Amino acid sequence: MDDLINKIIAFRDERDWKQFHNPKDLAISLTLEASELLETFQWKSSEQAVEANLNDIQDELADVLIYSMMLAHDLGIDVKSAILQKLEKNAEKYPIDKFKGTSRKYTEAE
Amino acid sequence: MDDLINKIIAFRDERDWKQFHNPKDLAISLTLEASELLETFQWKSSEQAVEANLNDIQDELADVLIYSMMLAHDLGIDVKSAILQKLEKNAEKYPIDKFKGTSRKYTEAE
Amino acid sequence: MDDLINKIIAFRDERDWKQFHNPKDLAISLTLEASELLETFQWKSSEQAVEANLNDIQDELADVLIYSMMLAHDLGIDVKSAILQKLEKNAEKYPIDKFKGTSRKYTEAE
Amino acid sequence: MDDLINKIIAFRDERDWKQFHNPKDLAISLTLEASELLETFQWKSSEQAVEANLNDIQDELADVLIYSMMLAHDLGIDVKSAILQKLEKNAEKYPIDKFKGTSRKYTEAE
Numbered sequence: 001m002d003d004l005i006n007k008i009i010a011f012r013d014e015r016d017w018k019q020f021h022n023p024k025d026l027a028i029s030l031t032l033e034a035s036e037l038l039e040t041f042q043w044k045s046s047e048q049a050v051e052a053n054l055n056d057i058q059d060e061l062a063d064v065l066i067y068s069m070m071l072a073h074d075l076g077i078d079v080k081s082a083i084l085q086k087l088e089k090n091a092e093k094y095p096i097d098k099f100k101g102t103s104r105k106y107t108e109a110e
Numbered sequence: 111m112d113d114l115i116n117k118i119i120a121f122r123d124e125r126d127w128k129q130f131h132n133p134k135d136l137a138i139s140l141t142l143e144a145s146e147l148l149e150t151f152q153w154k155s156s157e158q159a160v161e162a163n164l165n166d167i168q169d170e171l172a173d174v175l176i177y178s179m180m181l182a183h184d185l186g187i188d189v190k191s192a193i194l195q196k197l198e199k200n201a202e203k204y205p206i207d208k209f210k211g212t213s214r215k216y217t218e219a220e
Numbered sequence: 221m222d223d224l225i226n227k228i229i230a231f232r233d234e235r236d237w238k239q240f241h242n243p244k245d246l247a248i249s250l251t252l253e254a255s256e257l258l259e260t261f262q263w264k265s266s267e268q269a270v271e272a273n274l275n276d277i278q279d280e281l282a283d284v285l286i287y288s289m290m291l292a293h294d295l296g297i298d299v300k301s302a303i304l305q306k307l308e309k310n311a312e313k314y315p316i317d318k319f320k321g322t323s324r325k326y327t328e329a330e
Numbered sequence: 331m332d333d334l335i336n337k338i339i340a341f342r343d344e345r346d347w348k349q350f351h352n353p354k355d356l357a358i359s360l361t362l363e364a365s366e367l368l369e370t371f372q373w374k375s376s377e378q379a380v381e382a383n384l385n386d387i388q389d390e391l392a393d394v395l396i397y398s399m400m401l402a403h404d405l406g407i408d409v410k411s412a413i414l415q416k417l418e419k420n421a422e423k424y425p426i427d428k429f430k431g432t433s434r435k436y437t438e439a440e
Contacts, residue, residue, distance in 0.1 A: 001111055004193055011197050015204060016211040020263050023167070024156035027148045028262060030174065031361060034144035035255035038137045042248060043240050043433035046134035050185065057133070058187050061178060062196035064140065065189065068174055075160065077168050079175065083114055086172035087121050094125060101126040103373035130373050138372060141251060145365035152358060153323035153350050213263035221331055224413055231417050235424060236431040243387070244376035247368045250394065254364035258357045266354035270405065277353070278407050282416035284360065284398055285409065288391060295380065297388050299395065303334055306392035307341050314345060321346040 001079060005069050012070065026071040033063040111189055115179050122180065136181040143173040221299060225289050232290065246291040253283040331409055335399050342400065356401040363393040 012018055037060035040053040050057065072079050093106045104110070122128060147170035150163040160167065182189050203216045214220070232238055257280035260273040270277065292299045313326045324330070342348055367390035370383040380387065402409045423436045434440070 001114075004111075004190060007194070007197060011201065014206050015209055017213070019211075020213045022156040023160055024151040024154075025263060027144075027151050027167075028258060028358065031141070031144040031148045032255050032259050032262060034137075034141040034174070035252050038141045038248060039252050041134040041137050042252060043245060044134075046132040050133055054185065057137075057181075057185065058192050059196055059199065061182060061187065062192040064144070064174065064178055065193055066196065066200075068171060068178070069193075072171060075164065075167065077171065080114060082168050082172040083175055084117070086169055086176065087117060089169065090176075091121065096124050099125055101129075103127070103130045135373060138248065138368060142365050142369050142372060145362050148358060149362050152362060153355060221334075224331075224410060227414070227417060231421065234426050235429055237433070239431075240433045242376040243380055244371040244374075247364075247371050247387075251361070251364040251368045254357075254361040254394070258361045261354040261357050264354075266352040270353055274405065277357075277401075277405065278412050279416055279419065281398060281402060281407065282412040284364070284394065285413055286416065286420075288394055288398070291387075292391060295384065295387065297391065300334060302388050302392040303395055303399075304337070306389055306396065307337060309389065310396075311341065316344050319345055321349075323347070323350045 005073055005079070008066055008069050009073055021070060021074065023071060023075060026067055026074070030064060030067040030071065033060060033067055036060045037064060115183055115189070118176055118179050119183055131180060131184065133181060133185060136177055136184070140174060140177040140181065143170060143177055146170045147174060225293055225299070228286055228289050229293055241290060241294065243291060243295060246287055246294070250284060250287040250291065253280060253287055256280045257284060335403050335409070338396055338399050339403055351400065351404065353401060353405060356397055356404070360394060360397040360401065363390060363397055366390045367394060 012021070037057065040056045040060060041049040044052065069079060071077075072082065098110075099106075122131070147167065150166045150170060151159040154162065179189060181187075182192065208220075209216075232241070257277065260276045260280060261269040264272065289299060291297075292302065318330075319326075342351070367387065370386045370390060371379040374382065399409060401407075402412065428440075429436070
């Protein structure tokens with residue numbers, strides 16, 4: 001993971017783009033890339049989209065990950081521990097015995 | 111990275127949620143989490159948001175990464191090579207000598 | 221407003237596109253158009269974006285409105301009363317005496 | 331329409347919120363509201379979502395429209411002519427004889 005983040009930051013530094021990348025604008029760009037990913041599914045069933053657009057899905061997903069890792073890096077967030085901590089929080093919000101096999105949200109009544 | 115993805119998938123399997131996670135609905139959820147991340151910056155400057163909301167930023171970013179890795183896993187996409195391949199494509203679209211120090215998009219005139 | 225919505229629906233009917241427009245896919249498309257609108261502001265200050273991209277802003281905003289009105293039409297939602305009812309709800313969540321001159325959300329502590 | 335926009339702007343002026351509403355932040359908020367609308371469809375089929383969440387769909391759609399009209403107002407965009415002009419552009423991109431009955435995008439090969 002560290003090696004990957006270093007490559008991403010090197011890509012940015014070679015272009016001297018850090019100056020444009022404040023966290024708010026990175027969050028905007030991350031949203032835009034997530035939408036481009038979603039666009040590969042527009043007007044299609046999930047199966048149709050995967051069959052027609054798998055390469056594009058991979059590329060857009062990579063862009064989402066690249067911006068995510070830039071933002072984490074700039075804010076001093078360790079990606080791995082952020083994920084592990086969030087999984088623990090999600091496990092508390094969604095205990096197995098209450099949420100197994102249901103897509104209900106924790107804010108929705110049983 | 112593999113270890114992290116295994117933990118994410120184990121979290122899902124314990125809750126038997128794979129049945130709801132077709133790629134299109136995962137892409138929707140990824141977009142929603144990206145928006146929740148962006149929401150931590152709403153009506154604030156970048157600095158104000160980071161000062162007020164760093165913990166929330168970390169949590170929302172983790173959710174973005176969790177859905178990204180689930181989607182990659184389900185589609186057989188290797189996260190690391192997807193990122194490295196996309197960095198190469200981006201490097202072709204944005205050669206250093208033409209794009210150093212500019213936020214211009216490759217689709218915009220010089 | 222009714223006249224406008226009729227024109228939008230006529231545009232769709234001429235192309236026989238109603239068959240693709242279930243509400244979920246319309247909501248996806250509305251999100252994608254909102255992102256295209258936001259993209260006109262990417263890496264720019266608000267002023268820079270308005271100066272450089274006002275025509276694109278107008279076009280993307282129109283697409284957001286077109287999908288909004290299609291979705292309202294298909295679900296039997298009257299746009300005008302939906303807005304008036306929501307303004308009333310927002311007025312209850314944000315009473316003038318407590319929220320005048322502050323960008324605080326109603327969920328945030330004073 | 332004018333009457334509706336006047337009511338929306340009056341709601342804002344009573345709270346003295348114009349100061350926070352630069353076009354970029356309005357575009358962010360519009361995206362966030364579009365995502366809240368999409369969230370009412372998360373993990374559900376279109377039919378399930380409409381059945382379970384029609385009131386929420388109406389409210390979130392209203393928020394999308396409220397921000398859209400604020401942004402149009404602030405930028406001097408006439409909503410009605412923006413929509414009519416965009417319908418004309420879309421009609422050029424999607425001529426009836428080529429796109430009737432297909433969800434293909436104009437950028438996709440026939």
